[in-house]
Amino acid sequence: MSSNSKLGRALITGASSGIGATYAQRLASQGYDLLLVARDQARLADLAERLQGEYGIDVAVLPADLTRREDRARVESRLAEDASISLLLNNAGVAMNGTLVESDLDRLESMIELNVVAVARLAGVAAKAFTERGRGTIINVASVLALAPEMFNGAYSGTKAFVLNQSLSMHQELSPAGIRVQVVLPGATRTEIWDRSGTGIENLPEAMLMEVGHMVDAALAGLAQGEVVTIPALPDATDFDAFTQARHKLGPNLSLRLPAERYGVKAD
Numbered sequence: 158m159s160s161n162s163k164l165g166r167a168l169i170t171g172a173s174s175g176i177g178a179t180y181a182q183r184l185a186s187q188g189y190d191l192l193l194v195a196r197d198q199a200r201l202a203d204l205a206e207r208l209q210g211e212y213g214i215d216v217a218v219l220p221a222d223l224t225r226r227e228d229r230a231r232v233e234s235r236l237a238e239d240a241s242i243s244l245l246l247n248n249a250g251v252a253m254n255g256t257l258v259e260s261d262l263d264r265l266e267s268m269i270e271l272n273v274v275a276v277a278r279l280a281g282v283a284a285k286a287f288t289e290r291g292r293g294t295i296i297n298v299a300s301v302l303a304l305a306p307e308m309f310n311g312a313y314s315g316t317k318a319f320v321l322n323q324s325l326s327m328h329q330e331l332s333p334a335g336i337r338v339q340v341v342l343p344g345a346t347r348t349e350i351w352d353r354s355g356t357g358i359e360n361l362p363e364a365m366l367m368e369v370g371h372m373v374d375a376a377l378a379g380l381a382q383g384e385v386v387t388i389p390a391l392p393d394a395t396d397f398d399a400f401t402q403a404r405h406k407l408g409p410n411l412s413l414r415l416p417a418e419r420y421g422v423k424a425d
Contacts, residue, residue: 166215167181170194170275194249224270247297248298277323298320300317301390339384
């Protein structure tokens with residue numbers, strides 16, 4: 158399918174509600190054609206009809222459950238073969254609450270399939286396709302919990318740490334080819350994910366809960382400003398720069414021939 162837009166077509170996963178649906182509206186308003194991916198076909202169809210009518214763009218829908226290998230394959234094929242796709246928004250994700258001891262391990266595995274495997278595979282397909290096309294933007298939605306594993310379910314924060322790390326590596330790899338990579342780290346955002354995770358949104362202080370429209374607008378502003386890592390709630394971007402510098406400072410001593418003296422291991 159071709160796109161009539163000069164900007165091309167944005168493929169958005171998790172597009173039926175929340176962050177994904179809000180991104181769809183904002184990108185439609187900028188003039189992108191859209192390809193909306195989610196499990197809920199009825200919601201996708203309603204959103205597509207509304208955005209086509211309001212913005213005069215072309216909107217296609219591709220119902221898919223990204224935890225299923227065969228569904229992922231259909232989305233990957235479309236991403237690889239449709240030269241009109243110029244932006245991938247890797248947004249689909251799920252959370253879970255509770256400790257590891259309490260966890261439903263099948264549910265944990267399903268979360269990893271969606272938050273890690275699907276994100277990695279779609280990003281990999283997009284990286285190859287966009288490099289061949291000579292243009293493209295990849296936006297991966299992570300979470301501030303990638304930086305704070307002690308604050309929530311460790312497996313969930315681990316999946317988001319994967320997204321952050323992969324995105325940083327992708328930026329280093331793909332920016333010379335003209336491919337833009339951004340990773341967005343929202344804090345607590347008013348979406349359906351809270352009810353689905355078993356953590357009621359009413360348990361969160363209002364002071365730390367961002368409206369989804371504000372979050373997406375900040376993320377798109379960060380993209381326009383050329384940010385690789387966007388944390389919508391962070392007042393001073395140099396705080397993250399300092400965190401990155403501290404992390405890099407560890408680099409020269411992370412892998413050495415001998416153990417550190419503080420362990421008292423005698424070298425032969």
